[in-house]
Amino acid sequence: MKSALTARELKVLELIANGYTHDEIAEQLVVSRGAVNGASQRAVMRLGALTTPHAVYLATQAGILPGRPKRRTGPPRQPLTARQAEVLTAAADGASLTIVARRINSTREQVSARLAEAYLRLGVTHLPRGQRRTAAVNTARKRGLIPTADKERAA
Incomplete structure (x- = not known):
């Protein structure tokens, strides 16, 4: 693990681990989708991961994210455009x-x-x-x- 995550990167990674889309995370955190993408990519880079799922795995293994994430139940709020x-x-x-x-x-x-x-x-x-x-x-x-x-x- 290269360095610690910021609060935003940690929250974005946690929401991704729980099955939220980038659009849903942006809505929940009241930021742009680009900000979510940036935070996700910075988390990947800081953790030395290859992909976002790999970053979630590494963060979980390092104890940064709690054990096995809980998956959201039911369909996403806007399942189809x-x-x-x-x-x-x-x-x-x-x-x-x-x-x-x-x-x-x-x-x-x-x-x-x-x-x-x-x-x-x-x-x-x-x-x-x-x-x-x-x-x-x-x-x-x-x-x-x-x-x-x-x-x-x-x-």
């Missing part, structure tokens, strides 16, 4: 990326990126590639993040 929800809704019927892009006046690459972000936020990235979209749509519908199939047909 409006654009991610729009793309997931348009892709819910299993259409190709090109067709979804045409539907929402976007590009194939942007649709692919938004779907990947949605998969990550909905926690379906561990599934095989062919099952992710269906699982994401089902999860988002259960949480009320996108309209159900009945509402889509009625609209």
